[in-house]
Amino acid sequence: MDDSRFGLARTARLSGPLALDGGGSLAAIDIAYETYGTLAPDKSNAILICHALTGDQHVASAHPITGKPGWWSRMVGPGLPIDPDRHFIISTNVLGSCMGSSGPASLDPVTGLPYAMRFPVITIRDMVRAQALLLDHLGIARLEAVVGGSMGGMQALEWAATFPDRVEAVVGIATTARHSAQNIAFNEVGRQAIMADPNWRGGDYYATGQAPTAGLAVARMAAHITYLSEAGLTGKFGRRLQAREAKSFGFDADFQVESYLRHQGLAFTDRFDANSYLYITRAIDYFDLAEAHGGRLADAFRDTRTRFCIVSFDTDWLYPTPESRIIVHALNAAGAEASFVEISSPYGHDAFLLDTPELFRVVDGFLRAGESR
């Protein structure tokens, strides 16, 4: 059995300069990535997986800190829709993140100190440009598909808009072509929670031994609510109390949902950098694919030959189905080959990460249809 089926972890130092949407540039960047499977001799079977806000390159390998299975180990693996026996799978940690790719926690080569808030503000397109540099490095001119959910879907759409000749197919799941006012508002709450933590110190906390974990935990808690559906929360927790008979009439976590949220917040701080959270949420808020194309989303896909598969979930209120419809209408207006499925799921936005058989069937069918041409 080929080890590569189970993921090979590497970091590439990519010489720049990488010009950024914000006007600056990065002289050189690190991109941490994993690959699964083997690149076909004609290099036709490469699939790029793009992760969401707090995801990483460990798409189907155990997370090095938490030890948990890869975040998409239901989607990526032998016999699964994205299959290392068939595909050469590349999963990168996005620029700005904290799992090995260059980000605010990285050392600034000029000062030898962490960038912190001196790291340039980046965009989704900058993340995609960095991924393109990695593909150059790997000698891959063209992707069979770019696949992602949530912020990963934004990257997938951006790939089609920025590098239309390098992408045969895009799968965008539970995503949007631009962040809404409510989306921005939730991200801003998270940023303010981090910045309100005195341990944040304007971002220069790396040498203090005290990260702004309390603020980051609150940010995660607020965001986490948006990942779940109201009905899902009710089904999972309702008003059930913790393992005691009655209310405490105090401020401990009385309800199971409180305990769950506190745990989600705290656990997150073990594996994520607060400054990266600021930078990535900023990139997401800046995302507006139409904006760079005269305000007309269809023009982002003009003359595209990329095939698109757009998937939404009926209980996702972070990026609800109407956001997907806007994408599909633009694709239709651009004459693109596009399929769209709204999947019924109780799990809200998080459905793209969970056991959602219809999602797997849709992605499998869409990829196989392209491969059989």
Place this chain on the structure above:
Amino acid sequence: MDDSRFGLARTARLSGPLALDGGGSLAAIDIAYETYGTLAPDKSNAILICHALTGDQHVASAHPITGKPGWWSRMVGPGLPIDPDRHFIISTNVLGSCMGSSGPASLDPVTGLPYAMRFPVITIRDMVRAQALLLDHLGIARLEAVVGGSMGGMQALEWAATFPDRVEAVVGIATTARHSAQNIAFNEVGRQAIMADPNWRGGDYYATGQAPTAGLAVARMAAHITYLSEAGLTGKFGRRLQAREAKSFGFDADFQVESYLRHQGLAFTDRFDANSYLYITRAIDYFDLAEAHGGRLADAFRDTRTRFCIVSFDTDWLYPTPESRIIVHALNAAGAEASFVEISSPYGHDAFLLDTPELFRVVDGFLRAGESR
């Protein structure tokens, strides 16, 4: 012209003990209140107004700190649905709050120091019991109506359940008979934001000169999002930038919605006590009207002769229309006289505070129907 039409502010010291749902009691309590209008000789025209989480007794008088008009000055006033020319209007600051009624910022008579987190955890029913003590003090046996939105609606429903013989009519607007898991989750984020602020100091910040304003501001920001509809936020702000031409590629408030939220958070800390925020959100989370009645909501209203008017807003996602339907179904099952209206409004939960003419017509009609019997 009678001055009382424009509000008379008072504070009543009510001798207890007030037995609390949590098992303890308060020896004596202060309840700050305002009255508008004149009590009829037969005392038949008293209307109690109940405020929401961060509201107060200044229902139709200028707020002493912000100078802004009363929070329901569109509903309460001469010629308005709740009219001091016709009604004797009582508006109290709830137990646990910070505008003159006893709460965590009040002095504990035993120690002479602020209660802080030694104030007992209270419930919506405790708030209502305190209001009943005030009515005793005012010599009012029976209310023409109890009217409230959001948490005010919870109090109104609780009045009907706890003191059925003292309430002729209840108007419950944009409210619920129990807090859902998602509702609890949002409140918990707010509490954690406050408690994560080092200035909170376990609640004992009153003597330090440094209140946990950063945490309280974050709590308010998170909650504020839930008061608005997604469509309302998009209509009001969309992705519009602040008064500059382009994105800053920094972390200042670039988008108008960010600036708005930051302002909402900061301004709130000028007028509200963080510990009160903890206590009142806890009371709301504990609210489950069915629970005290064997889990059957209809039993909370058994044999009631109170008339009910329940109003929801189609874009309210904090307490959406299905929550009102649950109340109405229970009222129907209890044989209560109940009317229900879902009003279409772009403003989400906040619609009950805003210029919503249909709401005013509904409340006016409902009150007049009772008065003409």
